[in-house]
Amino acid sequence: xxxxxxxxxxxxxxxxxxxxxxxxxxxxxxxxxxxxxxxxxxxxxxxxxxxxxxxxxxxxxxxxxxxxxxxxxxxxxxxxxxxxxxxxxxxxxxxxxxxxxxxxxxxxxxxxxxxxxxxxxxxxxxxxxxxxxxxxxxxxxxxxxxxxxxxxxxxxxxxxxxxxxxxxxxxxxxxxxxxxxxxxxxxxxxxxxxxxxxxxxxxxxxxxxxxxxxxxxxxxxxxxxxxxxxxxxxxxxxxxxxxxxxxx
Amino acid sequence: xxxxxxxxxxxxxxxxxxxxxxxxxxxxxxxxxxxxxxxxxxxxxxxxxxxxxxxxxxxxxxxxxxxxxxxxxxxxxxxxxxxxxxxxxxxxxxxxxxxxxxxxxxxxxxxxxxxxxxxxxxxxxxxxxxxxxxxxxxxxxxxxxxxxxxxxxxxxxxxxxxxxxxxxxxxxxxxxxxxxxxxxxxxxxxxxxxxxxxxxxxxxxxxxxxxxxxxxxxxxxxxxxxxxxxxxxxxxxxxxxxxxxxxxxxxxxxxxxxxxxxxxxxxxxxxxxxxxxxxxxxxxxxxxxxxxxxxxxxxxxxxxxxxxxxxxxxxxxxxxxxxxxxxxxxxxxxxxxxxxxxxxxxxxxxxxxxxxxxxxxxxxxxxxxxxx
Numbered sequence: 001x002x003x004x005x006x007x008x009x010x011x012x013x014x015x016x017x018x019x020x021x022x023x024x025x026x027x028x029x030x031x032x033x034x035x036x037x038x039x040x041x042x043x044x045x046x047x048x049x050x051x052x053x054x055x056x057x058x059x060x061x062x063x064x065x066x067x068x069x070x071x072x073x074x075x076x077x078x079x080x081x082x083x084x085x086x087x088x089x090x091x092x093x094x095x096x097x098x099x100x101x102x103x104x105x106x107x108x109x110x111x112x113x114x115x116x117x118x119x120x121x122x123x124x125x126x127x128x129x130x131x132x133x134x135x136x137x138x139x140x141x142x143x144x145x146x147x148x149x150x151x152x153x154x155x156x157x158x159x160x161x162x163x164x165x166x167x168x169x170x171x172x173x174x175x176x177x178x179x180x181x182x183x184x185x186x187x188x189x190x191x192x193x194x195x196x197x198x199x200x201x202x203x204x205x206x207x208x209x210x211x212x213x214x215x216x217x218x219x220x221x222x223x224x225x226x227x228x229x230x231x232x233x234x235x236x237x238x239x240x241x242x243x244x245x246x247x248x
Numbered sequence: 249x250x251x252x253x254x255x256x257x258x259x260x261x262x263x264x265x266x267x268x269x270x271x272x273x274x275x276x277x278x279x280x281x282x283x284x285x286x287x288x289x290x291x292x293x294x295x296x297x298x299x300x301x302x303x304x305x306x307x308x309x310x311x312x313x314x315x316x317x318x319x320x321x322x323x324x325x326x327x328x329x330x331x332x333x334x335x336x337x338x339x340x341x342x343x344x345x346x347x348x349x350x351x352x353x354x355x356x357x358x359x360x361x362x363x364x365x366x367x368x369x370x371x372x373x374x375x376x377x378x379x380x381x382x383x384x385x386x387x388x389x390x391x392x393x394x395x396x397x398x399x400x401x402x403x404x405x406x407x408x409x410x411x412x413x414x415x416x417x418x419x420x421x422x423x424x425x426x427x428x429x430x431x432x433x434x435x436x437x438x439x440x441x442x443x444x445x446x447x448x449x450x451x452x453x454x455x456x457x458x459x460x461x462x463x464x465x466x467x468x469x470x471x472x473x474x475x476x477x478x479x480x481x482x483x484x485x486x487x488x489x490x491x492x493x494x495x496x497x498x499x500x501x502x503x504x505x506x507x508x509x510x511x512x513x514x515x516x517x518x519x520x521x522x523x524x525x526x527x528x529x530x531x532x533x534x535x536x537x538x539x540x541x542x543x544x545x546x547x548x549x550x551x552x553x554x555x556x557x558x559x560x561x562x563x564x565x566x567x568x569x570x571x572x573x574x575x576x577x578x579x580x581x582x583x584x585x586x587x588x589x590x591x592x593x594x595x596x597x598x599x600x601x602x603x604x605x606x607x608x609x610x611x612x613x614x615x616x617x618x619x620x
Contacts, residue, residue: 054463056619075619076465084463088456094265095258106254107464 005032007159007190008053013062015048022048024213026062030192032158035185037204038194041241045213046194047087050163053192054084067158080108083152083160083189087167091148093137097128100136101151108155122150142173146180153184160184162193166200178203201233209240216240251466255474263478277436277486281493284432285425295379296342298333299326305353311364311390315346320382337369344368344379356394374556426500430581431554433490438574439545441483441517445524446541447534448475449616454533462618472613476521483517484510494585503588509581512594515601516577522608529616548574573604 008030015023022045030036040046051057053066055075064071067081091100098119105115123129126146136144145165153160162181166174178200185191193204201207201221208218217224217240221233230236263269297315301308315321324342327333333345347365355362366383370376449472452458461471491509494500524541531537550556551565552574558566569575576597583589591598 056459056462058619079463079465082463084460086456086459088459090457090460092258092262092457093455094262099258099261103254103258104460104464106257107251107461107466109251 006030007032007067008036008192009063009065010053011063013049013052013064014060015045015052015057016060021213023052023059026215028208028215028218030159030190032190033185033188035181035191035193035203035205037201037207038192038210039196039198039201039207039237040194040210041196044210046210047163049210050161050192050194054082054161055079081158083155083157085148085152085160085162085165087164089141089144089148091136091144091151094135096133096135097123097139097147098132100147101154104151105154110155118154122154126150142169142176145169145173146177149177149180149184153189157189159190159192162191164194164196166195166197174200198232198234198237201237207233209237211240252470252474255466255470256477259474259478263482272440273482273486277440277489278493280436281429281432281490282497284435285429285498294322295320295344295382296322296324297344297346297383298324298336298342300328300330300333300345300347301326302328302350303348303352307353307356307362308348311348311387312346314386314390318382318386321386334367337367340369342369343375344383346383425498426586427582428554429494429498429500430585431552431578433487433494434552434574434577434581435549435554436490437483437486437513437517438520438548438577440486441479441520442524442541442545443538444482445475445479445521446527446531446537448479449525449528450531450534450537468613468616468618472525472609472616475525476518476609479521479524480514480517483521484513487513500585502585504584504590508591508594509584512577512580512584512598512601515598515605516573518605519573519601519608522605522610522612525612526608526615529612548572551575552578554578570600573601576601 006029008028010029011027013023013026014021024045026049038046038050048057052059052064052071055066055071055078059071066078069075069077069081071078092103095103101119101122102115105118110118123132126143128143128147131139131143136147139147149160149162149165152162166177169177174197181191181193181203193200195201204221206218206220207224208215209224210216217227217236219227224230224236225232228236228239230239299312299315301312312323312326316323325333325336330345330347333342333347336342337345345365345367347367349363349365352362352364364387366380368376368379368383449458452461487510491502491506495502523544527537527540527544531540551558551561551569551572553569554574558569558575561569580589580594580597580601583594587593
């Protein structure tokens with residue numbers, strides 16, 4: 001895959017809710033295979049933007065294409081090429097691990113044998129073979145989140161959108177989660193991830209930092225630290241976030 | 249098609265894994281049918297009457313004994329004071345008072361106008377009407393028994409009493425169960441399918457899985473079809489249990505075709521499920537969905553003619569019933585079961601139900617948003 005290929009193009013994107021502008025003139029591009037960190041405080045407009053990119057919400061204006069498809073007119077083609085993991089935990093608690101995998105594999109049109117062999121590999125990789133027939137409700141949160149991520153990329157999408165995937169889990173599990181993200185990126189999946197853990201920002205190839213609906217900075221973590229003369233991403237973020245007016 | 253298969257598989261797994269669902273599906277219908285069929289009756293069985301007999305004549309005693317002999321009446325007390333009787337009526341110990349004045353026996357003997365006063369508790373107007381009718385019929389019976397006497401007395405005078413005789417078609421013994429039970433069946437099927445469908449999509453909104461569904465290329469129609477089919481099957485199943493209980497348990501005559509009932513039920517259930525899904529798409533929590541479903545249910549049900557005859561509603565009420573799917577289905581199911589009506593007899597009602605079905609499902613699909 002050509003690494004210069006742009007899989008997400010956003011130009012002058014606005015999203016307004018009445019008087020309130022949640023996304024104010026966003027423009028950025030994401031390259032194929034990249035891990036793109038989409039940072040910002042709570043209420044900065046990250047989730048709004050990610051929903052537009054996933055086709056869950058209409059932008060007010062702007063030119064946006066995802067995986068080569070226009071988000072206004074080719075929404076269903078966009079959806080066929082992306083995976084999404086929301087803040088809200090989104091596997092079915094009353095179904096077993098395997099039933100969830102089978103369901104999501106099935107609705108993306110995978111064949112039965114594909115589903116079975118991929119599910120076996122996945123469970124082996126996650127070390128969850130013993131939990132294959134356990135209900136999701138019986139699993140610890142960290143496992144659920146790793147599983148939710150794996151299900152989100154089960155159909156091998158071009159891009160996976162992760163909206164604060166590691167909220168509420170311990171640092172060790174977060175580290176393991178990021179190993180999964182690296183694996184996905186190595187296999188060619190572009191990762192678009194929002195987070196407010198600044199240590200996670202260091203793991204990204206490039207990050208954008210949103211403040212009050214605007215992108216205030218966009219570069220590699222190294223360059224940003226140099227630019228803001230900061231020791232780590234935390235300081236970079238703080239020096240930008242001080243400008244914010246509507247931090248919740 | 250394959251996608252639909254996976255969706256359906258998931259829905260059925262979830263339905264049968266929900267521990268509170270199974271009793272609702274299997275036990276509730278039978279309980280409901282049995283309890284309501286026995287309890288929701290129009291028949292009068294125990295009317296308690298108080299007799300004020302100021303006459304104490306043979307004639308008054310004879311009439312009182314007729315009440316005593318009737319299975320519908322219990323003569324609670326015989327007294328002389330109207331006040332005492334009214335007090336009992338006040339306390340709700342009795343349902344009606346019968347007053348014989350001093351001259352009752354004499355008037356009967358002299359063949360002049362003899363009168364009995366009847367006072368009934370009319371808090372419930374429809375049962376008051378029934379008390380009245382039953383009491384009057386006992387008195388009429390007494391009247392007939394003394395008529396030959398005065399017919400003899402007044403030889404030559406023509407006493408041609410016009411006698412009307414009745415033949416009750418389709419429910420010859422005027423039993424209430426054959427009348428009520430088909431209606432209760434409709435109620436049963438409606439409650440289950442409306443509530444289950446109304447709560448279902450909104451439940452996915454509550455737990456957040458709907459978002460995950462919405463980022464997939466699943467089509468709206470596929471998603472809603474997968475929500476509809478399981479409840480359609482459950483509805484059919486409920487109807488089947490109900491019909492079995494009705495015909496074999498209650499021995500209700502079943503003159504028409506089961507297949508015709510199922511055809512109507514199919515159309516009807518689509519209409520109701522469409523309404524349920526529509527409610528689901530318009531609400532954010534199961535609680536809201538519940539209340540709205542309940543609102544529709546109560547109005548449809550009370551207007552449906554199950555408990556009060558539609559003919560006695562005010563005209564605007566009858567007109568409103570044009571929009572009431574329950575009323576149509578109750579009417580049709582009674583026609584098919586009790587009269588043996590065929591396809592062409594119910595064509596008009598079935599046509600209207602089809603319009604409901606098509607519009608409610610169209611609206612539900614339209615209003616379901618894959619996008620916020």
